[in-house]
Amino acid sequence: xxxxxxxxxxxxxxxxxxxxxxxxxxxxxxxxxxxxxxxxxxxxxxxxxxxxxxxxxxxxxxxxxxxxxxxxxxxxxxxxxxxxxxxxxxxxxxxxxxxxxxxxxxxxxxxxxxxxxxxxxxxxxxxxxxxxxxxxxxxxxxxxxxxxxxxxxxxxx
Numbered sequence: 068x069x070x071x072x073x074x075x076x077x078x079x080x081x082x083x084x085x086x087x088x089x090x091x092x093x094x095x096x097x098x099x100x101x102x103x104x105x106x107x108x109x110x111x112x113x114x115x116x117x118x119x120x121x122x123x124x125x126x127x128x129x130x131x132x133x134x135x136x137x138x139x140x141x142x143x144x145x146x147x148x149x150x151x152x153x154x155x156x157x158x159x160x161x162x163x164x165x166x167x168x169x170x171x172x173x174x175x176x177x178x179x180x181x182x183x184x185x186x187x188x189x190x191x192x193x194x195x196x197x198x199x200x201x202x203x204x205x206x207x208x209x210x211x212x213x214x215x216x217x218x219x220x221x222x223x224x
Contacts, residue, residue, distance in 0.1 A: 068125055068126070068127055069126050069127060069128060069205055069208065069209050070124070070125065070126040070201065070202065070205030070206075070209075071123065071124070071125045071126075072123070072124055072196065072198060072201070072202065073121050073122070073123040073124075074121060074122050074123075074124075074176055074177060074178075074195070074196055074197050074198075075120065075121050075176070075177070076119050076120050076121055076122065076163065076176030076177045077177055078163055078176075078177055082112060082116065086108065086109050086112050089108065089109070090106070090109045093106060093109075117136055117137070118135055118136045118137075118139045118140075119135050119136060119139075119163065119164055119176055120135075120136045120176070121135070121136055121176060122134075122135055122174065122175070122176040122194075122195060122196075123135075124194060124196060124202060126146075126202070126205040126206055126209050127209065128146075128209055129145065129146060129209075130143050130144060130145050130146055131143070131144045131146060131149065131184075131206060131209075132144075133174060133194055135165075135174075135176065140165060140174075142174070144184075144186055144189070146206070146209050146210045147210075148186050148187040148188065148189075149184055149185070149186055149187075149206060149210060150185040150186065150187055151184070151185040152182055152183070152184055152203045152206050152207060153182070153183045153203075154180070154181075154182055154183075154199040154200065154203055155170070155180075155181050155182070155183045155193060155199075156179050156180055156181075157173065157175065157179045157180070157181055157193065157195070158179075159179060161173055161175070162175075163175050163176055163177060163195075164176075168193070170183060170191055170193060171183075171190050171191035171192050171193065172191075172192045172193070173192070173193045173195065174192070174193070174194050174195060175193070175194075175195025176195060177195070177197070178195060178196075178197055179195075180195065180196060180197065180199045181193040181194055181195045181196060181199065182194050182196060182199050182202050182203050182206070184206075
């Protein structure tokens with residue numbers, strides 16, 4: 068593995084903690100309906116918090132892969148299909164998680180910085196990261212190695 072980095076999503080963790088008073092109130096409610104609603108909301112936010120707790124990005128000699136939390140929503144791209152990389156800053160209104168933006172799909176757990184990739188057959192995507200320079204460099208270096216192997220007639224297996 069040439070590069071691997073996991074960014075923690077503090078926003079989702081903070082939202083889960085912010086729900087604790089709601090759970091307490093729901094538990095203390097006498098009518099039961101609000102109590103069940105509170106538990107349902109806490110359960111849903113807890114699942115989302117775990118699924119979007121982090122974003123791991125990996126760059127090998129042959130592919131770029133990334134996934135949320137414990138392996139949720141894994142995407143893989145062959146490096147030869149990556150046409151360009153650019154460091155960008157997202158607008159705050161794009162939010163976190165998996166979103167479609169005017170710049171293509173955004174995969175993000177925290178912050179506003181990202182690496183925008185133009186991928187053959189996919190268009191543009193953005194991968195949020197707290198170290199965009201290192202990610203861009205890893206992709207470009209790995210793409211260079213993949214291109215050299217192809218030119219030299221070496222197998223990438």
